[in-house]
Amino acid sequence: MEVERRTLAAKQRSARDMLRGDLEGADLEAYVEERVVTTTFEKMLNLARANSIFPLTFGLACCAIEAPISIVTARYDLARFGAEALRASPRQADLIILSGRVSIKMAPVVRRLYDQMLEPKWVMAMGACSSSAGMFANYAVVQGADKFMPVDIYVPGCPPRPEAVLYGFNKLQRKIMGEPDQSWRQRYDAAGTEEWARGGPRSEPSPAAAEAYAQAREIVRA
Amino acid sequence: MPDAPGLELIRGEIERDHPGAVLATSFDRGQAALIADPEQILEVLRWLREEPGHRYRFLSSLHGVDYLPADPRFAVHYELLNRDRVERVRVKAMLADPAAEDALPAIDSCVELFPTANFQEREVYDFFGIVFRGHPDLTRILLPDDYVGWPQRRDFPVGGEPVTFTYNERRYG
Numbered sequence: 001m002e003v004e005r006r007t008l009a010a011k012q013r014s015a016r017d018m019l020r021g022d023l024e025g026a027d028l029e030a031y032v033e034e035r036v037v038t039t040t041f042e043k044m045l046n047l048a049r050a051n052s053i054f055p056l057t058f059g060l061a062c063c064a065i066e067a068p069i070s071i072v073t074a075r076y077d078l079a080r081f082g083a084e085a086l087r088a089s090p091r092q093a094d095l096i097i098l099s100g101r102v103s104i105k106m107a108p109v110v111r112r113l114y115d116q117m118l119e120p121k122w123v124m125a126m127g128a129c130s131s132s133a134g135m136f137a138n139y140a141v142v143q144g145a146d147k148f149m150p151v152d153i154y155v156p157g158c159p160p161r162p163e164a165v166l167y168g169f170n171k172l173q174r175k176i177m178g179e180p181d182q183s184w185r186q187r188y189d190a191a192g193t194e195e196w197a198r199g200g201p202r203s204e205p206s207p208a209a210a211e212a213y214a215q216a217r218e219i220v221r222a
Numbered sequence: 223m224p225d226a227p228g229l230e231l232i233r234g235e236i237e238r239d240h241p242g243a244v245l246a247t248s249f250d251r252g253q254a255a256l257i258a259d260p261e262q263i264l265e266v267l268r269w270l271r272e273e274p275g276h277r278y279r280f281l282s283s284l285h286g287v288d289y290l291p292a293d294p295r296f297a298v299h300y301e302l303l304n305r306d307r308v309e310r311v312r313v314k315a316m317l318a319d320p321a322a323e324d325a326l327p328a329i330d331s332c333v334e335l336f337p338t339a340n341f342q343e344r345e346v347y348d349f350f351g352i353v354f355r356g357h358p359d360l361t362r363i364l365l366p367d368d369y370v371g372w373p374q375r376r377d378f379p380v381g382g383e384p385v386t387f388t389y390n391e392r393r394y395g
Contacts, residue, residue: 104365104366104369105364105365105366137380137381138373138380138381139371139373139378139381140365140373
């Protein structure tokens with residue numbers, strides 16, 4: 001519905017009339033129409049969740065200098081996205097940023113922290129090491145944190161700039177709001193080319209995963 | 223640091239007290255090393271620690287080495303330091319790889335002489351699988367307790383996992 005755009009002075013006048021009880025009929029309708037947004041409960045809830053994330057105060061290695069230390073400083077300022085309250089307890093946190101390589105001795109600890117977080121919870125694999133072990137193809141490092149826990153978003157880099165972490169954080173917010181960012185797939189009209197973990201030459205996604213991707217494609221096209 | 227003749231003098235003195243304890247000496251790039259018989263390593267270390275005029279009282283480092291193609295394959299290096307004269311001497315004990323499967327090379331623990339060796343011997347055990355006889359608590363120190371294998375040995379696989387590139391797509395793809 002097209003809402004008439006009015007000047008600030010006109011809005012102030014109508015607000016004053018509203019308070020005095022002078023506004024009636026079509027004028028009252030227009031007044032309410034200007035101020036009320038209707039939405040679904042889920043969308044409202046997700047909007048609130050996406051803009052009030054509590055990250056866990058947790059660092060694994062050198063990436064911890066970039067996040068979560070740098071991104072809460074005044075220069076980068078995670079508070080712009082409502083996530084400045086870093087929690088020191090996993091039971092109060094929504095987001096765990098895996099900032100660095102995960103050694104095989106640390107993996108059970110990380111997994112335990114993740115299990116202690118309350119639902120809904122999200123995971124960001126920050127940097128090359130926690131995404132894929134980076135340069136550490138050796139006996140001591142887990143080859144990607146997604147080997148032992150679910151990961152929502154991967155931020156590449158060694159280490160990623162704080163801007164990159166914030167960009168990944170924004171993408172995570174879109175994902176929480178139910179509008180996953182398709183990035184280059186949207187730009188090049190390539191929805192539906194997602195890769196699957198290949199179990200064999202003719203492996204296919206699970207029905208649940210296929211349905212989730214079908215929904216995401218609908219959102220992209222809408 | 224004893225010079226090359228000084229090292230030979232030390233060897234002669236040890237030989238007088240413990241015949242056959244020092245197998246050889248090496249003096250390379252200004253660094254003196256005694257290659258000791260692993261069965262008498264404690265005698266050599268105690269002699270260097272206690273003998274008046276030498277008194278290398280401080281074990282600054284203890285580490286394991288794997289010289290894989292060579293025989294004997296393993297070695298334990300002891301870096302001794304006299305802090306009054308700021309002189310260092312290195313003692314090497316070469317250890318052969320036991321022929322039997324699952325058998326580990328073994329050497330006497332020097333924790334009695336140098337308490338600092340406690341954690342360092344555990345680390346050598348952790349990464350090289352060299353057993354220190356008489357150690358008070360010989361368990362893994364850095365790796366998880368249930369880890370299998372000795373990862374700093376040269377024949378330990380590098381690890382990681384295969385990555386699909388264009389040239390090996392047919393293999394892994």
